[in-house]
Amino acid sequence: MRIKSITRWIAAAAIFLAYCFPVAAEGAANKVPGLYTHAQAAALMDVTSGRLLYSSHGDDELRIASLTKIMTAIVAIEHGDFNKPVKVSKNAYGKEGSSIYLKLGEEMTLENMLYGLMLRSGNDAATAIAEHVGGSEEGFVHLMNEKAKELGLTHSHFANPSGLDADGHYSSANDMAKLTAYALHNPLFKNIVKTQVKKAPNPNESWDYRWDNKNKMLRLYEGADGVKTGYTKKAFRCLVSSATRNGQQLVAVTLNDGDDWNDHGKMLDYGFKYFPLSQLMEKGESVQGYDLVVANTFNYPFAEGEQERLEKKLVLHSPAKEGRADLSFGLRGEIRMVLDGKLIGTVPVYQKGSLLPEPNARNPVDDTLGPLRPATLAEAMARVFQQMFLQRD
Template identity: 35%
Template structure:
């Protein structure tokens, strides 16, 4: 009897082993040592994970992401900059610039993003705006433009200031913008660089990238890492904003007020893995897809094309549960001309009846509107015919009016 029971047990276990088991990702949100964190999808801006994501903290040198954005927007990389101020007196990390040094904007950005030079930050701010205060105004304006509502910058380097604050969510928005700029990615991922002063080529400065997540020789290396920026002050503690790319999808994560630097690097890997393992991207539209149409009149309808690729992030397993639609703005184009490809309207994209994003819509065909009173586009013969017709009509009206007047006086 025991032998039979044992044999049946073995057969049962063998059969169970043949049943396929569906592996699932760990959907438990990560536990991290940073006080504040935000993980967002770079293409949509959707929040995938947050911890005190709207709480203000000091950003330290992660500030330099915004500094670089402003400089890349306002300057050319080969512009030469002569250091006019005593930036070597700047507090915190310096790369060793001196008054009178001549470098390019590109070289100063390397000093800013690789070695986190506060002197490079100040030199760039003076070059763009003439003062730190004026440059801070540009930073704050750009922050608002990007949707950051809880950020206030006071300087381009991230030096401590009780009014120099951001949130994990806002900080993630800044790097989300930066990863769309190939110059930013190329500069921020340069492993090392040697600066030679153009006014004194014998004087050089060696730069080394402090983003250990992209360094294959570092214990903190992360294969999916794209780019990022670290920071530290006594009051801000460890700060970091980083991006990672996997299967053509980019995630951005920010970490503020982390006590343990080593643990923070491990936490960054954990947070990115959580995002990649637990979320899927549903493709909604591709660039140039026809997404709707606009009726000009009873005889003319213009196709409306998406001007960008549009994806939506969902928890894995929910890919087929999403429905989407687009609502085109109500705007009168009946008296407007436009060419194929011109952005003529905006559309609000909804997923499961919840607004996702507003996208510019381009005309899928050209349209040339001509007013009855606009003769600029008419041929010479057409103009002659119109004027001739008007003259005849005026002559006829005058003749009729004359006859009426004569009849009235006869009476």
């Protein structure tokens, strides 16, 4: 009996250690200490590169409460008509849960309503936005799930725009980190989530709306610049935060974490300390030994000792074999960055004297996109983002 008890104790201890002390970014475990949080699931990501720096139960499919509104906001920004006011329907008016207390029939600009959505987590705003952009809640939820597929969020499915508990409504810590890293490259989204106080016209009263951001990280952590809080009775406390230091932006995610403010501080400190962002090449820099220049600046976060193992491989295109029309504009190939046998990114190279394209939203660069037109910028960003994760997984 005593042997069985000891065996059970050892097994339980092993499970506990596996749960509490997950491995950091792949290939960096021998140089980076462990990290503990109180969360059921957690993830930490570098925004520029999309590199996952830490994950604990990162693919577990869990309730995410109002973290849902990160997807709601980016879908609304990319699909919404900013020239038409958002009208509050009967369905949006008096929506259960957190609210910005919109009146039935009230009209507000989509931009202002997005502030109410993200700063005060208004479920009434979420419903009104969904109906405005998607024609109905159901139509908008379809757009949300299409966006999830587009970004490769394989452990996410949305059933509503607010995050209220519902069957079939879930995501994972890793997926939320990917989604947020994508969204933070949108200037409007980035500006909204870092705003501490927003005032908006109130057509029903003599005073303006005033929305104070519920995200305490903006006040508790140096360099904090987002993103979203969440809570329901079934999801418990959920939080996505972001911070920028020395030009590097990180995203931290915790799901079901009773000590999330402190845990996010630890996670962000961990990322900045052990995975600082390094510049590998700069736009316009000459390629040694060739009459070529690189088309984009490329940055990547490395743990100690990793950068020394990086390989840069120049791959030149053959016009005769590939028939690439864009070669006539100076594109000659690409430099592939390989770390421990894995491709972490690519940067196109151009003939010296060529007009270099405008930088894309993030690295690695997808040189097949060509010049980005405003109408296709969101789609192009999504394609680059999806390719980035496919290359790394």
